[in-house]
Amino acid sequence: MRAKTERRRRNGQFKLLDRFSSLRDALNGLGILVVEQHNARIHLVVATCVLALGLLTGLSGLEWILVFAAIALVxxxxxxxxxxxxxxxxxxxxxxxxxGKAKDVAAAGVLISASFAVMVGLWAFIPG
Structure with missing residues (x-):
């Protein structure tokens, strides 16, 4: 975070321009994630396919909410x-x-969220 932004926070002044700066930083982080992380690119492809499949199959409102939530969680x-x-x-x-343990536990979090997403996908796309 920039020192200038930190000074504004301490002084209690946080302006709209700072909000745009924070948004730019977050979008930069998203770009870093997609460009530098192989698994993020896999998630992008899978999420795009799932959304396309959802459009083709006509998911219900609840199914869309759960699919979006699962994608966001992953x-x-x-x-x-x-x-x-x-x-x-x-x-x-x-x-x-x-x-090493910290990295493994964090990776387990991704695995847990991806497993949940698979369960949501099975529920939403396989006729019951």
Missing amino acids: WMAEAFNSALEYLADAAVPDTHPLI
Whole structure:
């Protein structure tokens, strides 16, 4: 975060221009995620296919909500996992067992969210 933004926060002044700056930073982070993280690109392809399939099959309102929620959950988990990996690598460039455990646990979060997304997809797309 920029020092200028930090000063404004401490002074209690937060302007609309700062909101746009925060949005730009978030979009930059999304770009980094897609460009640098292979799994994020896989999530992008899968999410696009799922959304196209949803349009073709005519999902109900509830099904759309759950599909969007599952996609968002997977993307959030992937973003947090990547952020943790970047921070860990910057803080401790050498191999460290606790850093390895932290990365594995964060990856487990992605796996859990992706497993949930698969369950939602099965429920939404397989006639019951």
